[in-house]
Every structure is written in C-alpha cells, then in structure tokens.
Amino acid sequence: MRNKDIIINASERKVKIDKEILDKMYMYKQLRFRDKEAGGILIGREEKNTGNWFIEYATEPYPKDRRGRYYFDRKDKQHIYFYKRLYEENFQIYAYVGEWHTHPEDYPNYSSIDIKGWRNIAEEINDIDKTYFHIIVGRKDIGVWEYIQKIDRALRIY
16 A cells, blocks of 8 residues: 555546545555445545645544445444534635545455445535545555546546
8 A cells, every 4th residue: 555645637637635544544444354344535625726636534434334344334424524514614625525435355446336326425416517536445455536427427547
C-alpha cells in the first residue's frame, strides 16, 4: 500500500486523496477470514477555478452499520451527522463526494451490488451533473472509481 497522498488525473481534473484518510481505510483491510467489510463516506472540497477535488475526510464504521464478510451497509446516522457538522463548522466548503469500503480480495473490483448502491446514492441526491468518487480497499491494493450519474457509468481512475 501507499504511504503518501494519491493524486489522480480524472476527466480533465485532478483528485487528491489525503494520506491520513488512506491510512484510516487501510486499518480495515480484510486480511483474516473473520474480518468484516468496513466503510464510510468520503468528504472533500472542489477548487472552483480548476475543478480539482481534494478528498480530505472519511468516516469509519459506526455501531449501527451492518457488516459481514462480503457486505457493508451504511446504516448509522453518525456518518451524516459528522458530515453536517464539518460542513457547518467550515463555512460550507465541504461536500459529500462518495463512499469507501473494503473487499476481501487482493485487487478489488466493484460488484453489481456496489454499482447499484452508487446509482441509488446519485439518484437520491438528484444532481445529474454531479460526479462521485468511490474507493474500494483490497488486501494488496485499492481501486478508485469515478461514478458519473449523467451517463450512469463507473470509470476506474486508479
């Protein structure tokens, strides 16, 4: 795994993912058979002049989330409370930018359940021009996808 920020070129802009949230996600890698999937939301900000995104915060699993070997279902309201508090305390510069979770595989790829969840989130927010970023943490590597609601596609960008 990486020990620094990740900077990705995506759709004519850059996406920077802070090392601190990557380290947080890596703590939940499913290295043993009994390890359960983990996940949370991604929070960041867009630089208006360039359209570049900075993903700076990620929530961790909370007690009411549903977790199993092959699933993570974000149920706990603490994810949203954390986001709203961050949003209000920082002059509304932060936005919900996507989700992250783990998979019990070395090199992760999204499943049909993952894409359905990403689609449902985008439809719930109902901003057709919005793009979301989703991270899946595997045992040896991570994958980052850009989900574009307008064309209903997830493109692997890392």
